[in-house]
Every structure is written in C-alpha cells, then in structure tokens.
Amino acid sequence: MAEVRLVDIEKRYGGFLAVPKQSLTIHEGEFLVLLGPSGCGKTTTMRMIAGLEDITAGDILIAGARVNDKPPKDRDIAMVFQNYGLYPHMTVRQNIDYPLKLRGMNLADRKARVLETAAKVELDALLDRRPSELSGGQRQRVALARAIVRTPSIFLLDEPLSNLDAKLRVTMRAELKHLHHELGVTTVYVTHDQMEAMTLASRVAVMRDGRIVQLDTPKKIYAEPADLFVAGFIGSPSMNLIDGHISGGLFRADGVELPVDLADRDGVVLGIRPEELDITHDTGAAISGKLYALELTGESTLVTLRNGPSSVCARGHADFEAEIDSPCHLKPRTGARIHLFDRETGERLG
Numbered sequence: 001m002a003e004v005r006l007v008d009i010e011k012r013y014g015g016f017l018a019v020p021k022q023s024l025t026i027h028e029g030e031f032l033v034l035l036g037p038s039g040c041g042k043t044t045t046m047r048m049i050a051g052l053e054d055i056t057a058g059d060i061l062i063a064g065a066r067v068n069d070k071p072p073k074d075r076d077i078a079m080v081f082q083n084y085g086l087y088p089h090m091t092v093r094q095n096i097d098y099p100l101k102l103r104g105m106n107l108a109d110r111k112a113r114v115l116e117t118a119a120k121v122e123l124d125a126l127l128d129r130r131p132s133e134l135s136g137g138q139r140q141r142v143a144l145a146r147a148i149v150r151t152p153s154i155f156l157l158d159e160p161l162s163n164l165d166a167k168l169r170v171t172m173r174a175e176l177k178h179l180h181h182e183l184g185v186t187t188v189y190v191t192h193d194q195m196e197a198m199t200l201a202s203r204v205a206v207m208r209d210g211r212i213v214q215l216d217t218p219k220k221i222y223a224e225p226a227d228l229f230v231a232g233f234i235g236s237p238s239m240n241l242i243d244g245h246i247s248g249g250l251f252r253a254d255g256v257e258l259p260v261d262l263a264d265r266d267g268v269v270l271g272i273r274p275e276e277l278d279i280t281h282d283t284g285a286a287i288s289g290k291l292y293a294l295e296l297t298g299e300s301t302l303v304t305l306r307n308g309p310s311s312v313c314a315r316g317h318a319d320f321e322a323e324i325d326s327p328c329h330l331k332p333r334t335g336a337r338i339h340l341f342d343r344e345t346g347e348r349l350g
C-alpha cells in the first residue's frame with residue numbers, strides 16, 4: 001500500500017506531447033480509475049508510474065520517495081498490460097507462478113497460491129496450456145491472475161477486462177472490487193468503460209488529450225460533470241445535449257422550452273440524462289417531438305424522439321409502447337438535474 005504522486009510530469013515522444021505537464025496524487029489504498037477515449041494518454045501515464053517509460057519532466061514519488069531513476073522491478077508494482085505481456089514459452093501455471101518464484105516463496109505455498117488465484121479468474125482448467133493455446137479473454141485473465149497472485153504496494157491495471165464477455169466482465173469486476181476491499185492495495189485502473197469506472201473507482205480521473213479534465217468521486221462526476229466532454233462521456237445512454245439559447249428565463253431549442261436560472265445568452269448547451277426524463281401525455285411539456293425509435297433493454301425502454309436535427313432520449317417503462325412517428329412529449333422528473341454548458345468553451349455554466 002503506498003501513495004503515488006505525480007508532480008508536474010510531462011511526456012514527449014519526439015516532438016509529440018502525449019501528456020502535458022500535470023500533477024496527480026493517488027491516495028494510499030485508493031482505487032483510482034483513468035477514464036478517457038483512445039489515445040488520451042492513459043497507458044502512457046501507467047507506464048510512467050511503472051517505470052517502463054521515461055518521463056520527460058517532473059517527478060514520480062511512491063510512498064514519499066522519488067522513483068524517477070528506479071527500475072520497474074524495484075517499484076513493488078504488479079501490472080496488467082493492455083497487450084497481456086505473457087511469457088509465451090511458459091504455461092498458464094508458470095506464468096501465474098512467476099512473480100512468486102521471483103520473490104523466492106517456497107514451492108508448497110506457491111502451488112496453493114497459484115491454484116487459488118487461477119480459481120478466482122476461472123482458469124483452473126487451463127493451467128497446463130501455453131498462451132498461444134488460449135483465447136484473448138483467457139490470456140487476459142492469465143495476465144490478471146499474474147498481477148493479483150501476490151500483494152504488491154501498487155496495482156496498475158490497463159483495461160484488464162476489455163476482452164471478456166459481458167457476463168465474465170461483471171463477475172471479474174466484483175472479484176476485483178472484493179480484492180481491493182480485502183487487500184486495500186493502491187490501484188490505478190485504466191478503462192474506456194464508464195460503467196466499470198463508476199462501479200470500481202474511489203475516484204475517477206477523466207482524461208482528454210493527455211490532460212485530466214475532472215478528478216472526482218463517481219457520484220460527483222455523474223451529478224456534476226465539469227464540462228461538455230465529461231457530460232457526454234459518463235452515463236449510458238449518454239446525457240442528452242441540446243443546442244439552444246436562453247431568453248426570458250427559458251432555455252429554448254426546437255421543440256424544447258425549459259425554465260432555467262440563468263441570464264439571457266446564446267450558444268448554450270442544455271444537458272439532461274435519459275433517466276431523469278419522463279414520458280407524458282401533456283402536450284405543453286418541456287420537450288416535444290416525434291417518436292423516432294423504441295429500444296427495449298429488458299428493465300426499461302429507451303425512447304428517442306426527434307425534433308428537426310436534434311434527438312432526445314428518455315428511459316421509460318419496459319412496457320411503454322407507441323407508434324413510431326407519433327407525437328411524443330417528455331418532462332424532467334421532479335428533482336432532475338439540468339446542466340448548462342457554454343457551447344464554445346464547453347465549460348459548465350451557473
């Protein structure tokens with residue numbers, strides 16, 4: 001367990017600035033998730049913490065000690081790489097056992113530990129195969145098992161569940177959450193999957209173009225996204241973002257009129273989540289249009305209505321039915337959060 005501090009770190013690849021100067025403190029025992037689109041610098045940040053990538057400027061401190069010049073093996077880190085990084089000539093058993101062997105644990109303890117860990121990631125039946133004889137998801141689980149087989153000071157997990165099927169992903173997510181509860185190891189976890197970020201994280205760092213644009217608890221990020229980018233990235237289906245303007249205390253766009261607490265201005269984007277909209281028969285409702293699509297998800301129906309170019313999605317009852325192209329009206333639920341952003345800068349207003 002250790003605190004990790006990134007102080008004014010920067011990473012350049014030749015002339016390309018992958019991570020511009022920034023700082024981040026990952027608290028001792030925290031589960032921090034780096035979330036952001038492809039190419040935003042998540043893996044680069046992880047590799048700098050692990051010592052696999054030199055930093056161009058700044059300092060990295062682990063448990064208060066500067067580690068800039070420490071090789072990866074001296075940082076007491078266990079890592080899952082995005083490309084697995086398995087030893088091809090070793091069996092699954094040997095791959096998982098390797099970190100224990102390296103640390104000189106006795107054979108009997110190692111055997112027990114490997115079996116226990118393999119069971120956690122549902123690999124017990126595949127222990128004698130080599131990586132080339134495994135599917136992508138199975139390889140990924142070997143990588144995960146190799147990381148969690150011992151208790152390091154820090155876990156760095158780069159999309160460790162990305163290749164698993166939906167069911168296994170949910171099982172493994174719970175497994176990781178439990179493991180973190182049990183061991184309390186400081187964990188940095190990379191994902192594209194906002195659901196994974198929300199469910200696992202103590203705090204989420206949302207990244208864009210190498211920069212952290214918001215660092216907060218999942219609750220706060222969901223309830224109060226700092227800008228348009230975060231608003232659109234967190235939540236599934238994503239937040240409705242409607243282009244319009246404010247006049248006379250109302251946000252206005254085609255088919256939309258919603259009271260807001262902001263002075264008149266142009267170039268405003270209003271955000272409201274699908275789960276905070278109700279379908280109504282009231283023709284004077286805040287949002288009106290024609291029904292465009294109905295998608296049953298099981299526990300609910302996603303209702304999309306269109307008005308001109310803009311579409312708005314609401315999460316309705318599973319048994320909601322209506323004719324496509326029929327008039328449709330939506331109203332915010334009581335207590336619904338209305339978010340307002342500046343269209344140009346993306347910044348949150350009010």
Ligand SMILES: Nc1ncnc2c1ncn2[C@@H]1O[C@H](COP(=O)(O)OP(=O)(O)OP(=O)(O)O)[C@@H](O)[C@H]1O
Nearest residue numbers: 013016018037038039040041042043044045082192
């Ligand atoms: N060795 C390298 N040389 C040059 N540019 C690189 C190198 N490694 C990464 N980059 C660039 O740095 C940026 C960040 O890459 P990084 O791998 O950290 O992204 P990522 O957030 O992990 O993306 P993904 O979600 O696709 O894995 C990208 O624009 C990438 O092209």
Ligand SMILES: [Mg+2]
Nearest residue numbers: 042043044082
């Ligand atoms: Mg990556």
